[in-house]
Amino acid sequence: xSQVTMIxxxxxxxxxxxxxxxxxxxxxxxxxGARLSETEIAEQIGLSRQPVREAFIRLASDxxxxxxxxxxTYIGKISVSAVLSARLIREAVESxxxxxxAGSGADxxxxxxxxxxxxxxxxxxxxxxxIASDDRFHCAMALAAGQAAVWNDLERLKSQMNRLRHLSMxxxxxxxxxxxxxxxxxxxxxxxxxxxxxxxxxxxRQMLTELPQIAAAHPDYFxx
Numbered sequence: 001x002s003q004v005t006m007i008x009x010x011x012x013x014x015x016x017x018x019x020x021x022x023x024x025x026x027x028x029x030x031x032x033g034a035r036l037s038e039t040e041i042a043e044q045i046g047l048s049r050q051p052v053r054e055a056f057i058r059l060a061s062d063x064x065x066x067x068x069x070x071x072x073t074y075i076g077k078i079s080v081s082a083v084l085s086a087r088l089i090r091e092a093v094e095s096x097x098x099x100x101x102a103g104s105g106a107d108x109x110x111x112x113x114x115x116x117x118x119x120x121x122x123x124x125x126x127x128x129x130x131i132a133s134d135d136r137f138h139c140a141m142a143l144a145a146g147q148a149a150v151w152n153d154l155e156r157l158k159s160q161m162n163r164l165r166h167l168s169m170x171x172x173x174x175x176x177x178x179x180x181x182x183x184x185x186x187x188x189x190x191x192x193x194x195x196x197x198x199x200x201x202x203x204x205r206q207m208l209t210e211l212p213q214i215a216a217a218h219p220d221y222f223x224x
Contacts, residue, residue: 014054032221077223082160095197103191106144
């Protein structure tokens with residue numbers, strides 16, 4: 001029987017536009033309530049309006065944009081309920097992952113390396129680099145537990161949560177986040193599953209304090 005060769009196809013133009021806009025929304029470059037212009041974006045990136053229109057539709061399905069008939073497309077507000085749901089799921093899942101890793105003898109070098117990256121990003125004030133490293137730290141824990149697919153599932157849940165993180169990390173003390181990461185890693189290295197779970201829960205519950213403060217400072221950015 002002849003073998004079938006699978007050829008990876010490049011992302012469509014509309015998908016590339018979607019991914020670019022998606023990242024800008026997550027990072028807060030495009031703020032909630034801002035109007036998106038098909039014409040302006042098409043001209044900016046040198047494309048026709050069709051792939052831009054398709055990208056807008058995909059963003060709307062992601063919950064990141066709102067298409068208003070006869071009025072245009074606007075950046076969606078941050079859903080408080082979606083943020084809280086993602087946070088709760090992450091706490092439940094990642095505390096279990098921490099228990100799996102503690103005492104397993106897994107290589108934790110990747111997590112350790114990310115703390116150095118976070119220290120440097122904190123010094124330079126590079127919020128985007130800090131959050132990217134934060135994600136890699138948590139991903140590395142999932143990988144150490146042999147649960148890469150679980151991290152991929154979590155990633156799909158946390159778009160709204162990530163939008164809040166980009167806002168909060170510009171305001172709150174990032175060194176506190178680093179200290180929480182160190183507490184997680186220390187517990188894992190010592191093989192203390194209970195302490196690792198507690199450290200993960202403490203870390204992920206920080207958002208419960210930050211969310212009301214950010215929402216109070218920017219009420220127009222949020223919806224229930």
